Amino acid sequence: MPGWLTRIGERSQRVDTLASGFAAHRSAYLVLDQRRAPERCAALVGQPGWHDFLTLFAGTPLAPLLEASPWLIELRMGSQAWQAATALCQEQRIGWAFQPAQDARLDGLADHLRQLFVLDDPHGGQSLVNVQDPTAWTAMLAAGSATAYAQLIGPLGKVVTPTPLPHWQAWQPAEATGDAEALSLSHELEQALKESPRAWWLSRATDTPLQALPPEWLVRLGRLEAVGIKQAHHLQRLLPLICQDSEHFSQPVEQGLRADLPARKKVQVLESLV
Incomplete structure (x- = not known):
């Protein structure tokens, strides 16, 4: 199984x-990808329990993308605004929440998050990381070293993320240990970010928690995507093939994968072999 899972x-x-x-008696904070539900996010502003918000790309090199910027929101627990924001995270999985161990300034929390959106990558360049996306954020928290994990959590305290299933994951608060290292994308973290959408789809499609996914399922799903079978309704039809008991695809399936056919035709061939 991939280590990050x-x-x-x-x-x-x-x-x-x-x-x-x-x-329950203290404010909580949400990071929301407001561009994916702009009307519902805009409707949060001013609702009972709404305290304040910042656009996270403001004052950074990403400022030209301000309209697409994720928001950092401060809310009162249990309020009308909290309930509406929670629904956005759970139903559309467009954000995640945290609560510092002690009272914190919104600006300070925003500054911590702003340094995470653009990281040095293992290829000598820089990569944009969609920290506001629970899929990517979960991969970041799980894939990094213990030191990197502590740095990511930093002043956020307790972090809670949605999952592909109805439950949530509450991440352990972390204290920095040893010398701090510059946060960057390791090869493992980069791979986890690539694998995470695949893992989330499989988790939801099979009602299996992320950490319980058999590694073979991810490998088989990756094989299908590599030959151009990427649409969800096609993958759903091939779920029995992905979740088969045999460790390897049969020879006829391997031939079907290599066939010079459009994706929909390949799906028909492979479906007949299940």
Whole structure:
């Protein structure tokens, strides 16, 4: 199994509700990808329980993309604004939440998050990381070293993320140990970010928690995507092939994968071989 999936279970625990991960008497914060639900996010502004918000690309090299910037929102737990924002995270998985161990300034929390959107990559360049996306953020928290994990959590305290299933994951608060290292994309982290959408789709399609996904399923799904079978409805039809008991594809399936056919024709051939 990819190491980052294993570490989800090591670094976090399942909780049934977002609120169960936090202290009820203090503010909580959400990072929302407002561009994916602009009307519903705009409707949050000014609702009872809404305290304040910042656009996270403001004042950074990403400022030209300000209209697409994720938001950092401060809310009162249990309020109308909290309930609406929680629904956005759970139903559309466009954000995640956290609660510092002690009162914190919104600006300070934003500054911490802003340094995570553009990281040095292992190819000598820089890569944009969609920190606001729970899929990517989960991979970042799980794939990094213990030191990197502590740096990512930093002042955020307790972090709670949605999952592909109805439950949530509450991540353990972390204290920095040893010398801080410059945050960057390692090969492992880069690979986890590439694998994470595949893992989330499989988790939802098979009702299997991320950390319990058999590694063979991810490998087979990757093989299908590599030959051009990427649409969800095609992959759904081939789910029995992805989740088969045999370790390897049969020879007829291998031939079907290599066939010079459009994706929909390949799906028909492979489906007949299940």
